[in-house]
Amino acid sequence: MRYLSRLFQPVITIPKNAVIKNTEITCKSQRLLLECGLIRPTSSGLFTILPIARRALNKLESHIIACIEAAGAQRMSLPSLTSSTLWDKTGRLEEVGPELMKMEDRHQKKFLLSPTHEEAVADLLSDVGPMSYKQLPLLLYQIGNKYRDEHRPKHGLLRAREFSMLDAYGLHTSEDCARTMYSRVSDAYAQLFKRLQLPVHRVSAPPGSMGGSMSHEWQLPAAAGEDELATCPRCRQAALDGDQRCETCGGALQWLQSVEVGHTFILGTRYSLPLGAFYTPGTGGPQPILMSCYGIGITRLLAACLEHLSTDKSLRWPKLIAPYDIIIIGPKEGSYEWQSIGSDEMDRLYDVIAHTQPDADIIIDDRHHLTIGKRLVMADRMGYPTIIVIGKAYLESPARYEVYRSTRPDFESGTQTTPYSTPAALLLTEAELLSHLEGNDEQLIKSSA
Ligand SMILES: [Zn+2]
Structure with missing residues (x-):
């Protein structure tokens, strides 16, 4: 599935202390899976x-x-x-x-x-x-x-x-x-x-x-x-x-x-x-x-x-089982960036990444009626390991993408339950982005710090 708008993902907001199909919402995985449209109870203890x-x-x-x-x-x-x-x-x-x-x-x-x-x-x-x-x-x-x-x-x-x-x-x-x-x-x-x-x-x-x-x-x-x-x-x-x-x-x-x-x-x-x-x-x-x-x-x-x-607000997945590895977010329809960049750029980038990273599961957030900020918040909540934004920085010279990556720096500490942190955006040219996705990213992180 190439476009997010085509996904069957019935997102809901659960009011506090709600009981859904005889089931109390008692933990964060249950709440996030339900709210993000990933599972749906059919009756007590049974889920689609x-x-x-x-x-x-x-x-x-x-x-x-x-x-x-x-x-x-x-x-x-x-x-x-x-x-x-x-x-x-x-x-x-x-x-x-x-x-x-x-x-x-x-x-x-x-x-x-x-x-x-x-x-x-x-x-x-x-x-x-x-x-x-x-x-x-x-x-x-x-x-x-x-x-x-x-x-x-x-x-x-x-x-x-x-x-x-x-x-x-x-x-x-x-x-x-x-x-x-x-x-x-x-x-x-x-x-x-x-x-x-x-x-x-x-x-x-x-x-x-x-x-x-x-x-x-x-x-x-x-x-x-x-x-x-x-x-x-x-x-x-x-x-x-x-x-x-x-x-x-x-x-x-x-x-x-x-x-x-x-x-x-x-x-x-x-x-x-x-x-x-x-x-x-x-x-x-x-x-x-x-x-x-x-x-x-x-x-x-x-x-x-x-x-x-996960955090209370955002899903986080083991990297190997994230439903999609990469999400691409383009400008809002009608914005200045939209007029200059156009919607074809999302598809072009999709094809370039799919070519260099054949195993990556990529999706385009094509809900262009929403602002970049709003879709970024939703993408963070879903826990996509890599979020690529085509926005203002893409109009500069050289054109650059905003890239957000979930990282887990302290996994090795073992017993601690440590949520991922999403660091601030890296600004990367296309060549840098592709190298980054291939994992040659240590120098980039250092140079941008
Ligand atoms: Zn001991």
Whole structure:
């Protein structure tokens, strides 16, 4: 989509303390996503993902896929509906109980809209019959929507009743083998969060209703988070529960609100045994397959990033998943600049940048009836990483663009939730702009300072 005016982006202003479709507005990602026309609630805890947010999710998914496939995972798709019988056999039908979305088909056969697929995967392995030990280990994954009938859906996409997840399942013949894969997938997670420049902490967690021998939560600090994370500013250790002092270095711990964006488990035979998922070892009879599982809440991660990075007034994205990388804003229709520059200049610049930066997603704000100032405010609110204004400076000699870039100078400080800052405009000629977009910008920033 080349022109902003063509985007489906129903922008609204939410009055203070408003309740929309039975949902209170309780955190900034929820408010900003709604106000900026990126999501729309359909009822409590259910959301339509609108095109701009969908673009960000697509990018986020592509990075998740790259990381998990680098760890050797193979993608598949299980049905969203799982027979309740399977959940009955593992005891989770009763355990998870009211959080399950249940339904019946016309033959009164009972199903649930799955919140997770351990049962379905174990049933699949049981169905294909005992695999040879030579075929294991395996790592299977899917990306799809999951369902949880939250008692109180809250904070928009952070605690919704339908949400998108990566769920991966490791299949093993031994605990050692499970641990090897567990650490490989953990490395893939760490790689993903590093690419996204998010200070996500891996912390030990109780396995809870999932069962198993090892479990970690992956936590991103954010004010709206419902978990509490103890972090050590000195050695960066983090834990979900802790004393006043860091176990590793003795430093004083800091407590932060945080959001669980991922969870990893070694499950053992908790699901394979009751559902009959066996393999054949080199000698002796069939043995239950050991399972591990790995989840990332994709819609939740998106909201958590925004919660972590945004200010109260403006969205800020991890650079890699910003819906558009660059927005071009031209002069207001009828202004002196408009008469001298004309509207073709926006399209020409678009083509030049698209040619030199084929991977960049660029959009032209063609709402020329609005002033540059007004569109600049809106662009800042949307969090476009690069804003290019064709205005007064373009009429000078040499012609120059006003360029605004979101930067995150203090990401490395780790635990702090630091919003981006948008520095004052750089004034750049076309050649300087193109070089700047290619990342050869350090000298420019120095010379303009
Ligand atoms: Zn420490």
